[in-house]
Amino acid sequence: MRKITIDDVAALAEVSIKTVSRVINREPNVRKTTRQKVLEAARQLDYWPNVAARGLAGKNSYLIGLVYDNPSPSYLANLQTGVLETCRESGYGMVLYSLDSQKSNLIAQTDELIIQSRVSGLILTPPLSDNMELVQHLVAQNFAHALVSPPAFGETKFDGPVIMLDDRLAVFEMTNYLIKAGHRRIGFIKGHPQHSAGLRRFIGYCDALNAAGLAVDDQIIAQGYYSFDSGLSATQKILSANPRPTALFSTNDDMAAAAMHTALDMGLKVPDDLSVVGFDDTPLSRYIWPPMTTVRQPIRDMGHKAAEKLITYIHEPKKGQQIVMPFELKIRSSSAPLI
Amino acid sequence: MRKITIDDVAALAEVSIKTVSRVINREPNVRKTTRQKVLEAARQLDYWPNVAARGLAGKNSYLIGLVYDNPSPSYLANLQTGVLETCRESGYGMVLYSLDSQKSNLIAQTDELIIQSRVSGLILTPPLSDNMELVQHLVAQNFAHALVSPPAFGETKFDGPVIMLDDRLAVFEMTNYLIKAGHRRIGFIKGHPQHSAGLRRFIGYCDALNAAGLAVDDQIIAQGYYSFDSGLSATQKILSANPRPTALFSTNDDMAAAAMHTALDMGLKVPDDLSVVGFDDTPLSRYIWPPMTTVRQPIRDMGHKAAEKLITYIHEPKKGQQIVMPFELKIRSSSAPLI
DNA sequence: CTGAAAGCGCTTACAG
DNA sequence: CTGAAAGCGCTTACAG
Numbered sequence: 001m002r003k004i005t006i007d008d009v010a011a012l013a014e015v016s017i018k019t020v021s022r023v024i025n026r027e028p029n030v031r032k033t034t035r036q037k038v039l040e041a042a043r044q045l046d047y048w049p050n051v052a053a054r055g056l057a058g059k060n061s062y063l064i065g066l067v068y069d070n071p072s073p074s075y076l077a078n079l080q081t082g083v084l085e086t087c088r089e090s091g092y093g094m095v096l097y098s099l100d101s102q103k104s105n106l107i108a109q110t111d112e113l114i115i116q117s118r119v120s121g122l123i124l125t126p127p128l129s130d131n132m133e134l135v136q137h138l139v140a141q142n143f144a145h146a147l148v149s150p151p152a153f154g155e156t157k158f159d160g161p162v163i164m165l166d167d168r169l170a171v172f173e174m175t176n177y178l179i180k181a182g183h184r185r186i187g188f189i190k191g192h193p194q195h196s197a198g199l200r201r202f203i204g205y206c207d208a209l210n211a212a213g214l215a216v217d218d219q220i221i222a223q224g225y226y227s228f229d230s231g232l233s234a235t236q237k238i239l240s241a242n243p244r245p246t247a248l249f250s251t252n253d254d255m256a257a258a259a260m261h262t263a264l265d266m267g268l269k270v271p272d273d274l275s276v277v278g279f280d281d282t283p284l285s286r287y288i289w290p291p292m293t294t295v296r297q298p299i300r301d302m303g304h305k306a307a308e309k310l311i312t313y314i315h316e317p318k319k320g321q322q323i324v325m326p327f328e329l330k331i332r333s334s335s336a337p338l339i
Numbered sequence: 340m341r342k343i344t345i346d347d348v349a350a351l352a353e354v355s356i357k358t359v360s361r362v363i364n365r366e367p368n369v370r371k372t373t374r375q376k377v378l379e380a381a382r383q384l385d386y387w388p389n390v391a392a393r394g395l396a397g398k399n400s401y402l403i404g405l406v407y408d409n410p411s412p413s414y415l416a417n418l419q420t421g422v423l424e425t426c427r428e429s430g431y432g433m434v435l436y437s438l439d440s441q442k443s444n445l446i447a448q449t450d451e452l453i454i455q456s457r458v459s460g461l462i463l464t465p466p467l468s469d470n471m472e473l474v475q476h477l478v479a480q481n482f483a484h485a486l487v488s489p490p491a492f493g494e495t496k497f498d499g500p501v502i503m504l505d506d507r508l509a510v511f512e513m514t515n516y517l518i519k520a521g522h523r524r525i526g527f528i529k530g531h532p533q534h535s536a537g538l539r540r541f542i543g544y545c546d547a548l549n550a551a552g553l554a555v556d557d558q559i560i561a562q563g564y565y566s567f568d569s570g571l572s573a574t575q576k577i578l579s580a581n582p583r584p585t586a587l588f589s590t591n592d593d594m595a596a597a598a599m600h601t602a603l604d605m606g607l608k609v610p611d612d613l614s615v616v617g618f619d620d621t622p623l624s625r626y627i628w629p630p631m632t633t634v635r636q637p638i639r640d641m642g643h644k645a646a647e648k649l650i651t652y653i654h655e656p657k658k659g660q661q662i663v664m665p666f667e668l669k670i671r672s673s674s675a676p677l678i
Numbered sequence: 679c680t681g682a683a684a685g686c687g688c689t690t691a692c693a694g
Numbered sequence: 695c696t697g698a699a700a701g702c703g704c705t706t707a708c709a710g
Contacts, residue, residue, distance in 0.1 A: 003454070005687055016697045021689065029695055048455050052400065053687035055391035056702045060689095073416035073622065084435060093456060095432055096423060115342070116387050117432060228626050257626040264628045283412065287567050287596040288627050289603045344703055355681045360705065368679055392703035395686045399705095 004047045013041035024049055051093065055118060064310055065119040067097045067110075069128050072226070072254055074282040075299060076125075079148070082303020083123060090311050095119060101127050101194070107137050114143065121145060121160075121310045127194045144317065146310035148302060151196035161309035161321035163302050167197045170295045170327040171204030174277060175249060177329060179212045182338030183247040183275065187220035187238040189231060189259065191251035198226075198251050201279065205249060220245045224255045231258025239266065239274075246274065246338050253278040253285045253294055260288060260334060275335035281328075290333035298325050343386045352380035363388055390432065394457060403649055404458040406436045406449075408467050411565070411593055413621040414638055415464075418487070421642020422462060429650050434458060440466050440533070446476050453482065460484060460499075460649045466533045483656065485649035487641060490535035500648035500660035502641050506536045509634045509666040510543030513616060514588060516668060518551045521677030522586040522614065526559035526577040528570060528598065530590035537565075537590050540618065544588060559584045563594045570597025578605060578613075585613065585677050592617040592624045592633055599627060599673060614674035620667075629672035637664050 006024075010017040015038060022030050023038040030038075041047075055061040066083050068076055080096065087094045097113050099106060114122070121144035128134060129150040135158060138145045145160040149167075178186055188205050191198020206216050219241040222234035231250060235258060238248060250256035256278030263274045270276055270290060278285055281296035305323050313321070345363075349356040354373060361369050362377040369377075380386075394400040405422050407415055419435065426433045436452050438445060453461070460483035467473060468489040474497060477484045484499040488506075517525050527544050530537020545555050558580040561573035570589060574597060577587060589595035595617030602613045609615055609629060617624055620635035644662050652660070 003687095007687080017688080018697055019695090022696085025689085031695060034695080050395070050457070050687050051455075052391045052394035052457060053702090054689075056389070056395050056704080057687075057689040058702085061391065073413040076416055077412035080435065081437070084437065093434055095434065096419065098420070098423065116390075118389070118391060228622070254622075254626065261626070261628045283567070283593075284623055284626060287593065287600070287623060289600045342703095346703080356704080357681055358679090361680085364705085370679060373679080389703050392686090393705075395688080396703075396705040397686085 003050075004045045006047075006049070008045055009038065009041045009047050012045060013037045049091075059120075060314065061118040061120045062091060063093045063095060063117065063119045064121045064123065064307065064314075065095050065097055065113065065117060066123045066125070067099050067113070067128055068125045069099050069101045071125060072252070072280075072282065074284070075280065078299040079125065079303040079306075082300040082305075083307040084303075086304045086307035086311070090307075092307075092311060094307075099128060101131050101134075106131070106134060110134060110137070121314050123148065123306045123310055125149070126197055127192065130194055130196045144310060144314045146306045146313070148306055149195075149197045152200065159317065159319050160313055161306070161323065163306045163309070163323050163325065165197070165297055165302075165325050165327050167200040168204040168207070170329075171201040171249070171279070172208045173204075174293075174295055174329055175205050175208035176212075177331070178247045178249070178275065178277065178335065179208065179214070181247075181275070181336070183245075184214060184338075185217075185220065185243060185245040185247070186214075187222075187241075187245040187248040189222055189224040189234045189238070189248070189250040189255050192225045193223070195226070201251050217241075224251060226252050226254060228254045228258045231255030232262055235259040235262040239263065239268075244274075247277065247335065248274060249277045251279055253280045253282045253292065256292055256294065256334075257284055257288055260292070270334055271336035275338075277335050281330055285330075285332070293332045293335040294330050296328040296330050298327075301325060342389075343384045345386075345388070347384055348377065348380045348386050351384060352376045388430075398459075399653065400457040400459045401430060402432045402434060402456065402458045403460045403462065403646065403653075404434050404436055404452065404456060405462045405464070406438050406452075406467055407464045408438050408440045410464060411591070411619075411621065413623070414619065417638040418464065418642040418645075421639040421644075422646040423642075425643045425646035425650070429646075431646075431650060433646075438467060440470055440473075445470070445473060449473060449476070460653050462487065462645045462649055464488070465536055466531065469533055469535045483649060483653045485645045485652070487645055488534075488536045491539065498656065498658050499652055500645070500662065502645045502648070502662045502664065504536070504636055504641075504664050504666050506539040507543040507546070509668075510540040510588070510618070511547045512543075513632075513634055513668055514544050514547035515551075516670070517586045517588070517614065517616065517674065518547065518553070520586075520614070520675070522584075523553060523677075524556075524559065524582060524584040524586070525553075526561075526580075526584040526587040528561055528563040528573045528577070528587070528589040528594050531564045532562070534565070540590050556580075563590060565591050565593060567593045567597045570594025571601055574598040574601040578602065578607075583613075586616070586674065587613060588616045590618055592619045592621045592631065595631055595633065595673075596623055596627055599631070609673055610675035614677075616674050620669055624669075624671070632671045632674040633669050635667040635669050637666075640664060 129147040222237045224230045224234045278294035285292035285294045468486040561576045563573045617633035624631040624633045
């Protein structure tokens with residue numbers, strides 16, 4: 001199984017390798033019949049360009065990096081599946097990197113990653129996409145990047161494409177659902193302070209309460225950090241308030257699971273004594289008992305979009321692309337009307 | 340920020356690029372003082388070899404592939420984290436591929452993947468590592484591969500390293516724990532028929548029952564496919580048996596969660612009416628309520644080992660390496676002594 | 679123990 | 695619209 005090279009294709013199509021290169025790279029200025037001949041030869045020989053040679057000769061490595069900092073496994077799995085699928089269709093490779101957004105050498109680490117891996121672009125996920133210092137560094141270096149769920153637009157300026165959800169609206173609507181179900185006292189577990197999406201979710205909650213003429217009560221609001229364990233202590237605080245809330249909104253599913261956990265440990269029934277609502281629609285939300293009401297985020301599709309837009313951007317950088325993805329309320333059994 | 344090349348290092352160290360190459364690749368036959376000079380120059384310039392150039396010139400792409408077929412998100416996340424960490428230390432890149440082990444073109448897909456991605460080796464996870472046709476194909480092509488949890492040794496012959504758990508023993512011990520807790524009637528949800536590890540787990544269950552003089556009863560054994568939904572129907576079958584079992588062993592955590600779900604839906608209490616035990620120790624097992632008793636598999640470390648051994652194998656292929664990883668019984672609240 | 683030359687398979691200017 | 699030449703940054707034989 002000898003490797004097929006550009007020379008083989010050129011020979012069969014009776015053109016120069018430069019013409020083959022043009023066709024492969026979809027460059028203009030190739031006569032239609034010539035293009036056909038080359039494509040046919042490539043197909044016939046089952047030719048695939050050598051990525052290493054492309055990377056060495058050109059400036060595009062045909063490699064993009066997905067960087068993350070301690071996400072939930074299913075968030076990462078879904079997102080990377082989406083990115084991977086789009087990469088494969090486009091002839092790109094994907095590499096993964098875990099970065100620590102708390103470390104002071106984050107920028108240096110990122111530079112090292114870019115140099116060592118030779119990626120042509122980066123997809124940043126929260127909380128990395130929230131890190132303005134990092135994003136501005138990429139912008140300043142003119143390095144292609146796509147941002148997943150970064151801070152709200154207008155607050156700062158990005159160059160690359162942005163993939164986001166209307167987090168505020170999603171939580172606004174879900175909170176309204178609880179209010180319409182008769183709940184007047186609704187607790188809230190905040191997201192990690194450095195995740196802007198978490199902040200937007202909190203705003204949606206406050207907006208819904210205000211619109212309904214309900215007060216925002218600090219006693220039943222607690223800081224969470226997206227981890228199950230942080231959800232445990234946050235819930236303990238909230239459920240010790242007097243009067244106790246009848247519903248609890250958590251900024252993500254893991255903490256909502258912790259809320260259900262804590263409630264059950266205290267002898268409360270879900271949803272009879274406490275309605276619990278999460279965010280993300282991870283598999284977990286369906287696996288626990290009772291099945292959890294939550295906001296569905298189309299994470300895999302967000303991966304598709306992020307990769308697609310980043311690859312387009314690498315080929316021709318058009319600034320300011322913004323994609324807002326749809327959400328969906330998944331009403332399941334962990335929430336119920338107040339009797 | 341001009342890129343540092345091998346020429347820069349050679350110039351600073353006052354040697355030829357070939358000598359730099361030797362040092363970088365840890366080849367023998369370099370005088371110690373020369374080696375020092377080169378290393379110092381590389382350090383001083385912060386030199387990193389260009390992977391694309393290496394891949395083009397040599398036969399090693401410094402890239403390994405992790406291939407999977409529909410694993411649970413947390414299994415994949417943990418394994419890939421381990422692989423990634425080891426890759427980074429060794430200067431390798433990791434690429435991910437999802438393959439469908441049911442499709443008839445699996446072999447062709449794998450070949451295409453190898454050619455396109457130019458990986459120098461592959462790590463196969465179940466059920467791909469169970470696919471003898473695929474493994475034999477790699478062996479025949481002399482292509483480096485590491486196998487995670489493949490069929491028991493002796494059944495066939497691999498060339499590459501093998502990373503496994505003593506699944507039989509793990510389930511044997513966990514079943515013994517249930518027996519010692521007084522359970523006489525213990526149900527079992529089998530794993531996917533094509534996962535040999537699942538088969539070994541079933542054997543461990545049978546062995547423990549036999550050793551205790553208990554009968555293996557088909558009425559309380561059901562086929563599962565590792566998915567939550569398959570666990571739902573398996574549990575329904577098992578819990579409709581008469582007399583009903585007092586304990587239930589599931590081949591993985593997702594199905595064990597489904598078992599708890601079904602039991603709770605039927606109004607049974609866990610663990611009072613039914614002890615439930617899983618396998619894997621995914622985060623899920625800790626997040627549901629009550630927290631689940633399960634067998635801990637050191638998945639991340641298995642990733643480390645798989646990558647480490649594969650990379651060693653790429654550099655010098657020594658056949659028949661086998662690593663058995665330790666397991667651990669995690670006794671939590673979903674199981675209790677029979678009163 | 680060390681080095682000079684050739685070549686891996688592409689793309690980048692440049693020419694026509 | 696098409697092509698010949700140079701070069702990307704390494705490793706592979708080969709020589710000494």
